[in-house]
Amino acid sequence: MAEQQCACPKCDCSVDDQSIEKDGQKFCSEACAIAHTDGSTGCGHNCSCGKPA
Template identity: 45%
Template sequence: MTTVTQMKCACETCLCVISLEDAIQKDGKPYCSEACAEGHSGGAGCGHTGCGCG
């Protein structure tokens, strides 16, 4: 049996792969940042290098 420890951020436009233990959980989905978890309501991206979500 394999345990999944990393997953892509649940934000569709985000490219980040995150550790599930470090993820921000919202509605049962893992996000890499508050910006992604909030649906980029303020227009901010996650701020991670190489990722242009937002």
């Protein structure tokens, strides 16, 4: 199976079978899965994918 990337648009993290799945997409963290609506600026993996553009 090829390595997949988190479905969060700005996230570069990889996902696997253990990752969070929501609406048929895989996410590396709960923050990414809820589109950072909790105000988070990252996913906890040294990634700033939740910062506004």
